[in-house]
Amino acid sequence: MSIYANRWLLPEGIHELLPNRAQRLEELRRKLLELYQVWGYELVFPPFIEFLDSLLSGTGADLDLQTFKLTDQLTGRMMGVRADITPQVARIDAHQLQREEPTRLCYSGTVLHTKPDGFSRTRAQLQTGAELYGYAGISADMEIFSLMLETLRISNIANFSIDMGHVGIYRGLMEEAKLPKETEQKLFDALQIKSTSDISQVLNQTTLSNDLKEMLENLVHLQGDSFILDHAKKILKNANQTVQNALQDLEFMLENMPSFVTEKLHLDLAELSGYSYHTGLIFAGYVPQHGAALIRGGRYDHVGEAFGRARPATGFSTDLMALLDFQTQPIEFKRIFASEIKEGDPVQLAQQILTLRSQGETVICELPQQVGDAKALNCTHQLVWQNQAWAVVPL
Numbered sequence: 001m002s003i004y005a006n007r008w009l010l011p012e013g014i015h016e017l018l019p020n021r022a023q024r025l026e027e028l029r030r031k032l033l034e035l036y037q038v039w040g041y042e043l044v045f046p047p048f049i050e051f052l053d054s055l056l057s058g059t060g061a062d063l064d065l066q067t068f069k070l071t072d073q074l075t076g077r078m079m080g081v082r083a084d085i086t087p088q089v090a091r092i093d094a095h096q097l098q099r100e101e102p103t104r105l106c107y108s109g110t111v112l113h114t115k116p117d118g119f120s121r122t123r124a125q126l127q128t129g130a131e132l133y134g135y136a137g138i139s140a141d142m143e144i145f146s147l148m149l150e151t152l153r154i155s156n157i158a159n160f161s162i163d164m165g166h167v168g169i170y171r172g173l174m175e176e177a178k179l180p181k182e183t184e185q186k187l188f189d190a191l192q193i194k195s196t197s198d199i200s201q202v203l204n205q206t207t208l209s210n211d212l213k214e215m216l217e218n219l220v221h222l223q224g225d226s227f228i229l230d231h232a233k234k235i236l237k238n239a240n241q242t243v244q245n246a247l248q249d250l251e252f253m254l255e256n257m258p259s260f261v262t263e264k265l266h267l268d269l270a271e272l273s274g275y276s277y278h279t280g281l282i283f284a285g286y287v288p289q290h291g292a293a294l295i296r297g298g299r300y301d302h303v304g305e306a307f308g309r310a311r312p313a314t315g316f317s318t319d320l321m322a323l324l325d326f327q328t329q330p331i332e333f334k335r336i337f338a339s340e341i342k343e344g345d346p347v348q349l350a351q352q353i354l355t356l357r358s359q360g361e362t363v364i365c366e367l368p369q370q371v372g373d374a375k376a377l378n379c380t381h382q383l384v385w386q387n388q389a390w391a392v393v394p395l
Contacts, residue, residue, distance in 0.1 A: 013116040013123035020378070024331050025126070025324055029108055031154050032128055032320075039147055041106035041130050046088035048110065052078040054091060057306030063087075066113045081112045085127050086317060087303060093133040093311060094304035102134040108320065122321070129297075129317030133304070136312035138249045141281045141299055142256055148297055148316045149261060151323075152285060158328040160294070161264045164283045165271030166250055167298075171279075172242030173216055177208055187216070191270050194220045211238055222269040226254050226262050232269055249281055274298065281314070287326045294322055336392055337374035337382040339366045344385030352383065352390040361392075 010016065017025060033043060051072075056064055066083040082088060085107050093103050108128040116123050130147055132140045152160055170191070174184060183206060190198035199220060203213045215236055222232045229250055236243050254262065271282060280299030287294055297316025304310050338353055353363050364377055374382050374395055381392050 011123075013113075013121060015122055015124070021324070023333060025320060027331050027333075028155060028324060029126070029128065029320055032151060033106065033108060035150060035154055036106035036130050036147070039104070039130075039143075039150075041104040041147075044089060044092055044105050044107050045109065046082070046085055046092065046107065049079055049081050050088070052080040055080040055082060055087065057087060057091070066115065066117070068112055068114055083111050083113050084317075085109055085111060086129065086131065086300075086315065089131050089315075090133075090303040090313060091307050093131070093313075094307035094309035098309070099134065102132060102140070104130070104132050106130040125322075126320040127317055128320045129315055131313060131315030133311045133313045136301070138252045138281070140312070141249070141314050142253060144297055144314045144316055145253065145257070145281075145283060148283070148285065148295060149258075151295065151316075151318065155323040156327040156329045156331070157285075157287065157294070157323065160285050160287055161266060162261060162283060162285055163266050163268060163271065163293075164250070164253065164281070165268045166246040166281050167272060167275055167278050168246030168249070168280050169236070169239075169243050169269050170219070170272060170275070172240050172244075172246065173212070173219070175242055176240050177206075177212060177216070179206060179208075188272065188275070191220060192272055194270065196220060215239060219270045223267060223271075226265055226267065228267050228269075229254060232267075246280070253281065274300075277303070283316075294318060294326060332380075334361065334381060335377070335379040336361055336363045337366065337377065337379035337395075338363055339374070339382065340368065344390060349383065349385075349390050356392070 052069060056067065063083055068081040070079055072079045089105050089107055093105065097103060106129065108126065111125050111127045113123045130144065132144055183202065187199065187202045190202055199217055203216060218235045222228055222235065233247055236247065274282065277300055278298045279301045282298035284293035284296035295316060295318035299314040301312045302310050303313055336356060338349065341349055356363050364379060379395060381394050383390050384393050
């Protein structure tokens, strides 16, 4: 076998985009960044690689395992290829900008994972998102949530559902329970898999009050549509202020979100994904028949602490290529073919081509004696000479 036979192969989980998909992806990226801009979010470009201690500051073990690591030949220090952009943006807010006022930042860039992840089982994702720093109130979460919904709309994702929870409920109950670390971990693990028998077994081995035990046992059942919140308020009426504040946050969100979103909403007050990272409201968007979230976000107030400035923070992110895969109606492009002139005014044709391109239209000129016609070049329209003028007509 020739030594060149397999040189075109890519590593597992690494993909390249061919022209049609690449154009659709770039069009979507531009639309989303324009959306974030008109909402007041400033674009940042964090580096693809940086020192490991900075890259992993304030993150969990999962991100550490997903990060490619290498040695910097200039300093001997360990470096990492980013697996998540969010901590980098937090560093920019805390260390580089150092603003006192609320700061809105957005980004779009490639992240690399050591193992395949997400819908397409890829190791390289085009992570895109928005973050709001410096405001602790629920209005910031509402803004980020609304921008996430706009992201789905702009991306033509019509058939989606929303999961929402609040880690403050569990945190508040744990503040009250004051369980030993090992016992709390067992309870956390049981809640994660929603095992009622394991939850009861752990709680029965504690000296907690019956009231607190009942709240913790019922937590796993507090999931469903928006009406479950009324039931939760009754079950958790004797919980501390941390829990009551979390319930008020959820109530605010329900009262201010569009009715069509409420119909797609699933509340889960025992949802603890990202518990070590998130500090408040959490939410995620899903599409039918897929278990992984298409887009997710929430509040993470301590993310900047490792950089010496723990500002309040809330945001969301998504993989742009996954959004592309689940568009209800894919983006269509107009491509105009200008054939070699056999009739008509060539000067006027050249001027028409310049005008169309200045308006953002794609015009492909036929080359002398080329192979392939307009349809072979994926054109949708062509320039024809009619009524003493050049006109764009569908193919």
